[in-house]
Amino acid sequence: MSERGQRSSFAEFTKGFWKENPILVMILGMCPTLAVTTSAINGLTMGLAVVFVLTGSSLIVSIIRNIVPKQVRIATFIVVIATFVTMVDLFLKAFLLDLSKALGPFIPLIVVNCIILGRAEAFASKHSVWRSLLDALGVSFGFTVTLIFLGGIREILGMRTFFGRSVLGEGFEPWIIMLLPPGAFITLGFMLGAKNLIDRKMKERK
Amino acid sequence: MSNRMKMILILTLFACISGGVLSLVYLFSSPLIEANMLEERNRSIFEVVPGVKTYEEKMQDDLAYFLCKDESGSVIGIALPVQGNGYQGVIKLMVGLTPSLDRITGMAVLEQVETPGLGGRISEKSFQEQFNNISTHPAVEYVKNQEPDKENQIKAVTGATISSRSVVAIINKNIQKLSSVIQ
Numbered sequence: 001m002s003e004r005g006q007r008s009s010f011a012e013f014t015k016g017f018w019k020e021n022p023i024l025v026m027i028l029g030m031c032p033t034l035a036v037t038t039s040a041i042n043g044l045t046m047g048l049a050v051v052f053v054l055t056g057s058s059l060i061v062s063i064i065r066n067i068v069p070k071q072v073r074i075a076t077f078i079v080v081i082a083t084f085v086t087m088v089d090l091f092l093k094a095f096l097l098d099l100s101k102a103l104g105p106f107i108p109l110i111v112v113n114c115i116i117l118g119r120a121e122a123f124a125s126k127h128s129v130w131r132s133l134l135d136a137l138g139v140s141f142g143f144t145v146t147l148i149f150l151g152g153i154r155e156i157l158g159m160r161t162f163f164g165r166s167v168l169g170e171g172f173e174p175w176i177i178m179l180l181p182p183g184a185f186i187t188l189g190f191m192l193g194a195k196n197l198i199d200r201k202m203k204e205r206k
Numbered sequence: 207m208s209n210r211m212k213m214i215l216i217l218t219l220f221a222c223i224s225g226g227v228l229s230l231v232y233l234f235s236s237p238l239i240e241a242n243m244l245e246e247r248n249r250s251i252f253e254v255v256p257g258v259k260t261y262e263e264k265m266q267d268d269l270a271y272f273l274c275k276d277e278s279g280s281v282i283g284i285a286l287p288v289q290g291n292g293y294q295g296v297i298k299l300m301v302g303l304t305p306s307l308d309r310i311t312g313m314a315v316l317e318q319v320e321t322p323g324l325g326g327r328i329s330e331k332s333f334q335e336q337f338n339n340i341s342t343h344p345a346v347e348y349v350k351n352q353e354p355d356k357e358n359q360i361k362a363v364t365g366a367t368i369s370s371r372s373v374v375a376i377i378n379k380n381i382q383k384l385s386s387v388i389q
Contacts (some may be wrong), residue, residue, distance in 0.1 A: 038326075064220075067216065068216055069209060069212050069213045069216060071209075071213055072213045072216060072217050075217055076216065076217060076220050079217075079220050079221055079224050080220065080224070082224070083224040083227055083228060086228055086231070087227075087228070087231050090231055090232060090235040090236075090239070091231075091235065093235070093239045093242070094235040094238035094239050094242065095238070097242050097246070101317065101318075101329075102326070104319045105319065176364060176365050179324060179365075180324065180365070
């Protein structure tokens with residue numbers, strides 16, 4: 001990415017929301033994306049946990065990028081990432097027990113989330129602290145927004161609620177399948193399709 | 207310094223820093239986590255045995271339970287913490303019983319890792335409340351896709367029969383165990 005020349009700071013931050021969206025473009029971190037998005041609040045919590053882990057680890061990785069020998073860089077990055085993930089896990093258990101239970105094993109599993117290691121290896125280990133910070137914030141908030149969308153659609157159609165508040169009347173029969181794993185794949189498929197359709201229309205207009 | 211030494215040093219350094227940071231976070235959060243767990247236990251006991259004022263922990267033949275008393279100190283029920291396998295992992299429950307064990311007064315799910323949105327819905331109030339005041343003679347049963355019509359029946363969560371069945375099986379097994387221990 002560095003060979004493409006310097007982007008503006010603003011573009012570095014916003015690219016994670018659309019142009020390099022981790023879910024819709026890079027198709028990374030599919031495991032938590034598909035598994036926890038049964039409701040909007042689960043998506044939001046998962047997303048914020050990733051914001052903390054990704055920002056923290058990108059910051060550290062960027063700071064230490066010149067002192068870590070090439071051969072042990074992945075091991076070092078994983079130690080850094082695992083530290084942040086364990087912190088989030090303990091924090092959720094201490095302050096938000098119910099959400100921690102709802103997300104189950106997927107918080108500890110952030111350790112192996114490709115987005116985190118991917119950004120550390122592809123970006124933070126090659127860029128300055130400031131740009132790594134922007135990149136991490138953009139990508140992780142892009143991840144969060146996409147998860148809320150995905151969780152929101154599944155929650156509305158599967159349980160008639162959005163963030164726990166009733167939005168569709170009693171007359172609407174909930175689509176249980178939206179809460180099942182196939183519902184995640186179906187919704188994600190439509191979101192990917194919609195993203196590509198919008199991109200194509202925008203290109204045509206130019 | 208040779209590259210090999212540098213590799214070892216750097217990795218060791220980061221592992222140590224990580225260990226140190228996590229010990230600090232753990233030191234700070236573990237009392238909170240423990241308090242959460244205890245509070246949850248208290249809350250679940252008060253929830254499953256209505257009217258309880260104090261409780262006393264009992265241990266008989268490896269089976270722990272809580273003897274629940276009202277203001278005057280007479281026993282009004284028993285809270286039994288139970289656990290067993292669900293669909294994906296261990297389900298932990300608190301079951302409230304009358305002193306004679308012939309009725310369930312309430313049930314609360316303490317921990318489960320069932321599929322979110324499916325088996326996970328055993329944690330929802332509407333599922334747990336079905337256990338209020340049901341009979342344990344004969345043993346508790348579940349029904350699917352219909353409303354329960356007997357005194358010992360509950361309705362399984364739609365699409366999550368295994369989780370519902372596990373909850374019922376865990377409860378029945380442990381009530382049996384408790385009754386053989388107490389009598």
